[in-house]
Amino acid sequence: MKIEKGEILQGKVTGIAKFGAFVEIAPGKSGLVYISEIANTFVKEVSDHLTVGQEVTVKVVSIDEQGRINLSIKQALPPPEKKEPPKREPVYQSAPVEEVAGESQDAGFEDKLKKFMKDSESRLSDIKRQRDAKGGGKRRR
Numbered sequence: 621m622k623i624e625k626g627e628i629l630q631g632k633v634t635g636i637a638k639f640g641a642f643v644e645i646a647p648g649k650s651g652l653v654y655i656s657e658i659a660n661t662f663v664k665e666v667s668d669h670l671t672v673g674q675e676v677t678v679k680v681v682s683i684d685e686q687g688r689i690n691l692s693i694k695q696a697l698p699p700p701e702k703k704e705p706p707k708r709e710p711v712y713q714s715a716p717v718e719e720v721a722g723e724s725q726d727a728g729f730e731d732k733l734k735k736f737m738k739d740s741e742s743r744l745s746d747i748k749r750q751r752d753a754k755g756g757g758k759r760r761r
Contacts, residue, residue: 621646623689625680628696633674641670643678643691651689653678658693660700 631643640654658669679696683689
């Protein structure tokens with residue numbers, strides 16, 4: 621029996637190692653399924669997914685010059701369904717349009733600007749006062 625790259629075959633697990641599993645795909649023909657090619661999820665232990673004597677469907681990934689056959693169970697499976705992440709609502713809550721920070725919508729732009737400037741100057745002066753009290757002002761030499 622001639623085995624070619626890309627073929628999907630039935631095989632039987634004949635041995636398990638830390639790095640993968642050996643699968644007999646034809647009488648006298650065996651290949652290796654590396655641990656990364658066993659499942660679509662992370663595989664820590666090969667024996668958690670496969671047992672000796674288990675029938676598996678494999679895909680021939682490659683055949684090297686020495687006749688060694690690399691197999692994949694993962695590639696022989698149908699592709700996993702992609703799940704869309706759940707839609708999330710925004711975390712922030714916006715204030716009603718009629719009232720922002722205690723102001724009515726009737727307040728004009730000039731009034732809002734004056735209030736902002738006053739609050740800003742007040743905060744800056746508080747910061748400067750605290751810095752000077754701690755001795756964090758300009759250093760003198």
